[in-house]
Amino acid sequence: MKLQKRVECSGIAIEIYGGFGEIGGNCIVVREGDRKLVFDYGIRYSVIRRFYGGRIEPLGPAEMIRLDIIPNPTLTEDASALYISHLHLDHVGLLSTVHTSTAIVFPDREAAKITIGAWYERSSRWLSYVPPRFWNSTLSAKPLIQDENSVIAIPVSHSAYPATSYLYIGNSATIFYSGDLRVQPLVQLYPLLEESFEKIGIDSIDVAVIEGTNIGNPISPVTKTGFEDIVKNSVETFSGVIISVDPHDFESLLYIYTIAExxxxxxxxxSERIFWMLKIISETNPKYIDRIYTALELPRPPPIITNSISLTEEVFKNLRNYIIIAEPVHLLELLRKLKVQGKEVDLTNTIALLLDTEPREAVKEVENKVLMQWLRIFGVQPQRLRISGHYQPHQLKQIIQALKPKQLIPIHTEEPQLMLKLFEKYRS
Known part of the structure; x- marks a missing residue:
């Protein structure tokens, strides 16, 4: 990808190759002396949707590099490390193209292996290039500890778990990169941003590279309180409740569990892609497992021993006892197969809450329209909710007050100038 913006601060160069003036495709290079660090390596949604759709798919990395969709691998040459903020593709990109001498640092290496590794490595499509070529060259970030590259990983809330912001402690300046983050988590898994900075003893920073996905967006995402009200009202009103959860969104699953209980x-x-979360739950909240079932109709068993249950023989006949968590396309496939087999399923008075955690660039509009039509055929009331994985616009002030940056570089936003105006207002 071409250089979009370059900023110098006390001998440190900050180069933006993706994500400036657009949502998605983040790629930032920080240079100081002989040190070179890369933060995120994402796919540019704003470009990929212009060239591909339906049966027209990328042929592979070479074509995507030529079209300026993914970073050129030369950006990772001579880099001490590539730091990934979270596992959404607009930040991960095609890691198999990373230079073999460059270490890849994930928020959690094992979480990456059992998600993007397991999902994409055997793909026959271009997605097979998403996982790194060699997992032994990957590492887990060290939360709130300065590593050998003078980088501190700061865990944050986001719709992809785990997620990390990064702080580079340079010889002459400090550089903060937000990745994507919520200010108000659905479930408190980490210290708040200001608490983390207090813990590492940093009072202010020189340059903040901050995402602004929702800045200037006229469509307001549902708040945590609004989400809770909708789910509670749905549980009280409808016999059946189906909730689609992004397969990275561990926070949402935990939050839904508390409402279900x-x-x-x-x-x-x-949905099989949600199985990996069960392992995390068994380690962090083992008592939750007793009230979580896995559907017998799925082709593969979960990675840990859990209660199993049949959707057709038990759940669909006693809908008021359950909340079904599923990727809607997978659930729809099951319902269609049952219909072909002549097994009618009565889902009248069922609601499907379809959670969108990312902005419109990540949403397949045509697929959504078709999905809605099928759900109605089965008597299901669909309701789409934007549960943003990003902070609300008014919360930018809170971030500025926590970081106290001298300079702001907006990223992952279509309104960088508006962000800069807000920054000048808030810091004064």
Whole structure:
């Protein structure tokens, strides 16, 4: 990708190759003396949707590099490390193209292996290039500890778990890169941003590279309180409740669990890509596992021993006892197969809450329209909710007050000038 913006601060160069003036495709290079660090390596949604769609797919990395969709691998040559903020593709990109001498640092290496590794390595499509070529050259970030490259990983809330911001402690300046983050988490898994900075003893920074996905967006995402009200009202009103969860969004799953428990419903996992979260739950909240079931109709078993249940023989016949967690396309495929087999399923008075955690660039509009039509055929009331993985516009002030940056570089936003105006207002 071509250089979009370059900023110098006390001998440190900050180069933006993706994400400036657009949502997605973040790629930042920081240079100081002989040191070179890369932060994120993403796919540019704003470009890929112009060239591909339906059956027209990328042929592979070479074509995507020529079209300026992904970073040129030369950006990672001579880099001490590539730091990945989280596992959404607009930040991960095609890691198999990273220079073999460059270490790749994930928020959590094992989480990366059981998600993007397991999902894409055997793909027959261009997605097979997403995982790194060699996992032994990958590392886990060290939360709130300065590593050998003078980088501190700061865990943050986001719709992809785990997620990390990064702080580079240079010889002459400090550089903060936000990745993507929420200010108000659905579930408190980490210290708040200001608490983390207090813990590492940093009072202010020189340059903040901050995402602004929702800045200038006229469509307001649902707040945590609004989400809770909608789910609670749905549980009280509808016999059946199906909730689609992004397969990276561990926070949402935990949050839904608490609502299900309050309303005496059990969770049924009906998508394989959500299985990896069960391992995390068993390690962090083992008592939750007793009220979580996995659907027997899925082709593969979960990675840990859990309660199993049949959707057709039990769940669909006693919908008021459960909340079904599923990727909607996978659940729809099951329902269609049952219909072909002559097994009618009565889902009347069922609602499907379809959670969008990312902005419109990540949403397949045609697929969504078709999905809605099929759900109605089965008697399901669809309702799409934008549960943003990013902070609300008014919360930018809170971030500025926590970081106290001298300079702001907006990224992952279509409104960089508006962000800069807000920054000048808030810091004064």
């Amino acid at each position: 309050e309303n005496n419903r059990d969770i049924v996992i009906a």
